Amino acid sequence: MHVVDLRSDTVTLPSDEMREAIARAELGDDVFGEDPTVNRLEQMAAERVGKEAGLLVVSGTMGNLASILTHCRRGEEVILGDQSHTFIYEAGGISALGGIHPHTVPNQTDGTLRPEDIEAAIRPDNVHFPRTRLICLENTHNRCCGASLRPEYMAAVEQLARRHGLAIHLDGARVFNAAAALGVDVKELAQHADSLTFCLSKGLAAPVGSVICGSKAFIAEARRTRKVLGGGMRQAGILAAAGIVALDKMIDRIQEDHDNAMRLARGIERIDGLSIDLARVYTNIVYFDVACEGLNAEELARRLSGRGVRMLSVGPMRIRAVTHYGITAEDIDFALHALEEAMR
Numbered sequence: 001m002h003v004v005d006l007r008s009d010t011v012t013l014p015s016d017e018m019r020e021a022i023a024r025a026e027l028g029d030d031v032f033g034e035d036p037t038v039n040r041l042e043q044m045a046a047e048r049v050g051k052e053a054g055l056l057v058v059s060g061t062m063g064n065l066a067s068i069l070t071h072c073r074r075g076e077e078v079i080l081g082d083q084s085h086t087f088i089y090e091a092g093g094i095s096a097l098g099g100i101h102p103h104t105v106p107n108q109t110d111g112t113l114r115p116e117d118i119e120a121a122i123r124p125d126n127v128h129f130p131r132t133r134l135i136c137l138e139n140t141h142n143r144c145c146g147a148s149l150r151p152e153y154m155a156a157v158e159q160l161a162r163r164h165g166l167a168i169h170l171d172g173a174r175v176f177n178a179a180a181a182l183g184v185d186v187k188e189l190a191q192h193a194d195s196l197t198f199c200l201s202k203g204l205a206a207p208v209g210s211v212i213c214g215s216k217a218f219i220a221e222a223r224r225t226r227k228v229l230g231g232g233m234r235q236a237g238i239l240a241a242a243g244i245v246a247l248d249k250m251i252d253r254i255q256e257d258h259d260n261a262m263r264l265a266r267g268i269e270r271i272d273g274l275s276i277d278l279a280r281v282y283t284n285i286v287y288f289d290v291a292c293e294g295l296n297a298e299e300l301a302r303r304l305s306g307r308g309v310r311m312l313s314v315g316p317m318r319i320r321a322v323t324h325y326g327i328t329a330e331d332i333d334f335a336l337h338a339l340e341e342a343m344r
């Protein structure tokens with residue numbers, strides 16, 4: 001059966017070119033710093049985003065965790081959005097493993113944190129309070145419909161952070177989607193953060209891996225933190241090789257995913273019993289609601305699955321679909337047809 005899997009952009013399978021690069025990769029022991037393919041990927045990644053150095057980690061979760069653990073000590077505080085991936089979906093790792101206190105402020109629907117809310121969350125110097133150390137932003141914002149934070153907004157948060165002596169970490173799991181949607185160089189977004197993690201395994205379609213980027217000194221410390229987390233890998237060039245192809249070949253095609261997301265959203269808008277806000281389709285993530293009696297998101301996802309289309313039920317009535325490499329406009333039409341049938 002033809003299957004169109006829109007549960008996430010993490011489901012992509014490596015391209016033939018990635019598989020060939022994996023097979024041919026020159027390898028060494030990366031814990032000794034001797035894997036030439038990893039070294040090349042880390043350097044390429046850093047150059048791409050305009051930072052001094054990069055560090056390959058196994059996942060976006062490890063990238064955020066290692067970064068936050070590097071910025072903050074036990075008992076210190078990080079300000080982050082109440083809808084952020086780090087707060088909701090990373091198993092509380094910063095608290096569980098780092099003793100770091102999350103201080104949430106409300107995410108606005110466009111993924112931003114209001115500067116006045118951030119300001120109010122910063123702790124005064126007083127023995128009763130944890131010390132505020134870090135602000136985390138997410139770009140694009142997963143739970144906020146894949147919205148992009150603009151460079152001007154990031155610059156404003158950076159100014160605020162500098163005024164208070166705080167650092168900024170960017171969860172840029174999909175930062176290349178943000179750059180494509182905004183029509184800016186990714187450096188314009190990255191320059192406002194001290195550290196960022198971006199994922200090779202989402203919109204860029206590599207099988208595994210994320211890269212933390214930052215100053216040389218920060219990355220040297222993060223390398224230590226990664227080791228503490230058991231994330232020191234050996235011949236990791238087999239992963240990095242696919243990552244290099246991802247950086248070379250997959251960034252320029254991201255707009256296609258955004259076009260497909262909009263095609264899907266427009267189709268959904270025409271289907272009775274489904275509700276979607278087209279103004280909130282920003283990148284490759286589409287959220288919509290079931291709006292008819294006797295049907296919920298879980299049941300609709302089950303019906304779709306029986307028709308070869310996979311989407312994620314993310315709330316009683318809410319469904320998420322994500323477009324990615326390997327999904328064509330025809331696949332979107334196939335998914336829309338399945339949705340129409342499932343709604344009958």
Ligand code: TLP
Nearest residue numbers: 008010059060061062085089142171173
């Ligand atoms: N997000 C996954 C799920 O965990 C929800 C998805 O399918 O979207 N930051 C952001 C903004 C993310 O969306 C994700 C993954 C991560 C970090 C974590 O990356 P991984 O899965 O590589 O640990």
